[in-house]
Amino acid sequence: MPSAIVIGGGLAGLASASALGQSGFQVDLFEARGFLGGRATSYPVPGDNSEVGVNSEVIDNCQHVLLRCCVNLMNFYGRLGVADRIQFHKRFYFIEPGGRTSILEAGALPAPLHFTGSFWKLPFLGLSDKIGIARALGAIRREHGRVHLSGGRRDLDRISMLDWLREKRQTERAIARFWNQVLVSAINEDLDRMAASHGFQVFWLGFLARANAYEMGIPAVPLGDLYNPEVLRRIGNVRLRLRAAVDQVIAEDGAIRGVLAGGERHTADYYISTVPFERVPALLPQLELNLDGFEHSPITGIHLWLDRSLTQLPHATLLDRTIQWMFNKSGGRYLQLVVSASRSLVEMPRAEVIALAMRELAEFFPRAKDAKIEKAHVVKEIRATFSARAGLEQSRPVSATKFPNFFLAGDWTRSGWPPIMEGAVRSGYLAAEAVSRAAGQEQKFLLPDIA
Numbered sequence: 128m129p130s131a132i133v134i135g136g137g138l139a140g141l142a143s144a145s146a147l148g149q150s151g152f153q154v155d156l157f158e159a160r161g162f163l164g165g166r167a168t169s170y171p172v173p174g175d176n177s178e179v180g181v182n183s184e185v186i187d188n189c190q191h192v193l194l195r196c197c198v199n200l201m202n203f204y205g206r207l208g209v210a211d212r213i214q215f216h217k218r219f220y221f222i223e224p225g226g227r228t229s230i231l232e233a234g235a236l237p238a239p240l241h242f243t244g245s246f247w248k249l250p251f252l253g254l255s256d257k258i259g260i261a262r263a264l265g266a267i268r269r270e271h272g273r274v275h276l277s278g279g280r281r282d283l284d285r286i287s288m289l290d291w292l293r294e295k296r297q298t299e300r301a302i303a304r305f306w307n308q309v310l311v312s313a314i315n316e317d318l319d320r321m322a323a324s325h326g327f328q329v330f331w332l333g334f335l336a337r338a339n340a341y342e343m344g345i346p347a348v349p350l351g352d353l354y355n356p357e358v359l360r361r362i363g364n365v366r367l368r369l370r371a372a373v374d375q376v377i378a379e380d381g382a383i384r385g386v387l388a389g390g391e392r393h394t395a396d397y398y399i400s401t402v403p404f405e406r407v408p409a410l411l412p413q414l415e416l417n418l419d420g421f422e423h424s425p426i427t428g429i430h431l432w433l434d435r436s437l438t439q440l441p442h443a444t445l446l447d448r449t450i451q452w453m454f455n456k457s458g459g460r461y462l463q464l465v466v467s468a469s470r471s472l473v474e475m476p477r478a479e480v481i482a483l484a485m486r487e488l489a490e491f492f493p494r495a496k497d498a499k500i501e502k503a504h505v506v507k508e509i510r511a512t513f514s515a516r517a518g519l520e521q522s523r524p525v526s527a528t529k530f531p532n533f534f535l536a537g538d539w540t541r542s543g544w545p546p547i548m549e550g551a552v553r554s555g556y557l558a559a560e561a562v563s564r565a566a567g568q569e570q571k572f573l574l575p576d577i578a
């Protein structure tokens with residue numbers, strides 16, 4: 128039986144390990160931490176007695192959501208037997224300061240006309256904003272590479288989404304309240320930095336291609352519960368080695384001959400690294416990876432436990448303020464707030480972040496004015512994702528490397544997707560396919576996009 132070592136137990140590592148394990152490979156997965164999931168995970172926070180223990184609560188490092196068009200991620204959850212733990216929501220709530228709430232949802236018409244009814248009624252946009260947005264959505268359909276395979280527009284990786292929106296003469300309000308609101312959270316980058324190709328993909332696959340593709344999936348359990356080690360062991364020949372950081376990948380005579388972990392050498396026929404980009408050079412300097420142009424974009428998650436319920440909405444996007452999303456984790460009293468591309472909060476002290484969040488919440492939910500905070504937790508993920516900026520796509524490496532038995536995966540590699548969970552799983556499947564090819568047992572794991 129051919130063997131593989133997978134380095135990293137985030138989504139890319141778990142996806143490649145499960146795919147290979149289920150198709151006849153003996154897999155050893157090395158994860159530095161004591162738990163799985165990498166950047167999409169959960170952990171206990173202290174309870175009343177300020178210590179992690181019986182009163183502690185398990186929270187996600189940050190709310191993670193997906194859209195129905197994330198077919199490889201759902202396929203991966205299916206492998207783990209947890210696809211039914213993802214609850215899909217058909218309504219998007221947009222709230223303006225002052226509390227007026229608009230709902231975007233699909234109606235009876237087929238794609239791409241499925242939003243027609245609710246879109247034209249959205250009160251937070253004016254008629255000229257909407258006419259401009261409708262025009263731009265039409266342009267996305269025309270200019271998207273996959274619609275016109277030969278004639279698709281070729282500069283979308285090189286220009287920013289904001290450049291493209293300005294070219295399409297979008298109003299300032301449409302940019303701020305519609306494009307910005309959807310895309311900054313989806314891509315974790317500001318419009319003036321993000322490559323237009325990523326913005327296109329979100330709208331093409333998520334909003335235009337199929338009538339249900341926009342539905343938002345939210346895990347009904349803590350993220351960490353999705354990657355049960357027992358399930359992984361059962362689904363294939365995957366041996367999990369937790370708290371087992373790989374310190375070095377050993378290259379000799381043009382191939383990889385082993386990894387060093389905890390002072391011991393471990394060997395396999397094939398190796399996949401799924402660690403974040405900034406970790407690779409230290410593991411294997413001989414790879415001479417060119418990471419010029421790679422930088423991080425932060426995300427801040429603010430968890431608030433309040434003495435009263437602020438809202439019955441399951442989630443909402445909050446317009447015109449710093450906080451972009453609210454997720455109702457429990458009865459309107461435990462709220463998880465998310466700020467993507469949160470550079471403005473990185474240096475801000477924790478207490479100020481919480482005060483800002485409460486001030487802003489009071490503008491959307493009047494009951495917040497008198498609410499008392501019972502507990503608060505701020506998670507600033509400075510290295511949340513790579514910055515999916517214009518001009519970077521060609522620098523994202525593919526799975527194959529100059530070493531014939533060493534492959535790369537991770538949301539930063541060239542998965543065809545931005546740095547999100549679907550991209551991580553796709554990269555894991557692509558690396559597993561490359562391993563199967565190298566072993567002479569070619570297999571397909573990657574599912575094609577919905578359009």
Ligand SMILES: Cc1cc2nc3c(=O)[nH]c(=O)nc-3n(C[C@H](O)[C@H](O)[C@H](O)COP(=O)(O)OP(=O)(O)OC[C@H]3O[C@@H](n4cnc5c(N)ncnc54)[C@H](O)[C@@H]3O)c2cc1C
Pocket residue numbers: 134135136137138139140157158159160163164165166167188189190191192193371372373374401402403406426427428508510511512536537538539546547548549551
């Ligand atoms: C705050 C936040 C919010 C996000 N929100 C969303 C969202 O709503 N939707 C979405 O789709 N995506 C979201 N993302 C992005 C998503 O989490 C990532 O794209 C995805 O989890 C990356 O997976 P990965 O396997 O590529 O990398 P990682 O998750 O980083 O996995 C790498 C693993 O390698 C391990 N490792 C590192 N070095 C070593 C070593 N030397 N030896 C062994 N193991 C090692 C790490 O511990 C880690 O477990 C969010 C990310 C963050 C941080």
